[in-house]
Amino acid sequence: MKSLIIYAHPWDGSFNNHVLKEVEKSLVKQEKEVTIIDLNKEGFNPVLTKEDLKVFSQGKYHDKLAASYAEKLKVADELILIFPIWWYGEPAILKGFYDKVFLKGHAYELVGYDLKGLLNNIKNATIITTASIDKKIFSYLGDPIKNTLAGGVLKMIGIENYNWIHCATVHLETARHEFIKEIKNYFK
Numbered sequence: 001m002k003s004l005i006i007y008a009h010p011w012d013g014s015f016n017n018h019v020l021k022e023v024e025k026s027l028v029k030q031e032k033e034v035t036i037i038d039l040n041k042e043g044f045n046p047v048l049t050k051e052d053l054k055v056f057s058q059g060k061y062h063d064k065l066a067a068s069y070a071e072k073l074k075v076a077d078e079l080i081l082i083f084p085i086w087w088y089g090e091p092a093i094l095k096g097f098y099d100k101v102f103l104k105g106h107a108y109e110l111v112g113y114d115l116k117g118l119l120n121n122i123k124n125a126t127i128i129t130t131a132s133i134d135k136k137i138f139s140y141l142g143d144p145i146k147n148t149l150a151g152g153v154l155k156m157i158g159i160e161n162y163n164w165i166h167c168a169t170v171h172l173e174t175a176r177h178e179f180i181k182e183i184k185n186y187f188k
């Protein structure tokens with residue numbers, strides 16, 4: 001079983017980094033083969049440039065790192081996204097990952113006017129987020145994680161099943177402690 005983690009946080013001392021380590025530990029314990037894409041550490045440029053766009057409609061990559069990420073997605077059985085909520089959604093580096101990696105012929109194909117996901121080798125996605133706000137506030141705002149990320153982006157590339165685990169009031173030590181317990185339990 002191949003688990004692919006996409007991690008988007010720039011600081012090793014962060015709570016998200018602690019979550020990443022716990023998730024990795026739990027997956028290894030389950031004897032899964034774990035690959036981590038650490039977007040910040042790997043120096044991924046999330047900006048889709050003129051050069052990227054020139055070959056975008058042909059489903060080609062100008063950015064070699066983006067091309068290598070696409071190959072990692074094609075052999076994964078499960079996907080785990082770990083990131084802090086910044087302005088009610090993903091850090092820009094993760095948004096840029098969707099823009100630059102999920103290309104036609106790799107992540108989806110066009111069937112008439114519809115998109116058909118090609119990454120259905122990935123049977124399940126787990127979205128792990130941290131923020132001050134709780135899931136209720138997200139729902140007042142149209143539920144961007146559930147509707148846009150899971151119901152839009154992931155569904156369009158062929159990933160139908162997902163779970164969203166969220167740590168609210170992340171600034172509280174008690175919330176962080178409980179969340180690590182929840183993570184350990186989820187990946188048991």
Ligand SMILES: Cc1cc2nc3c(=O)[nH]c(=O)nc-3n(C[C@H](O)[C@H](O)[C@H](O)COP(=O)(O)O)c2cc1C
Nearest residue numbers: 014015016017084085086087088130131132133170
């Ligand atoms: C640029 C930026 C934007 C943020 N936007 C939000 C937000 O929209 N809602 C929220 O509850 N917290 C927001 N936060 C707080 C982060 O979610 C919080 O600091 C993070 O989840 C804590 O985890 P960490 O210690 O791993 O960084 C924001 C923080 C930053 C730096």
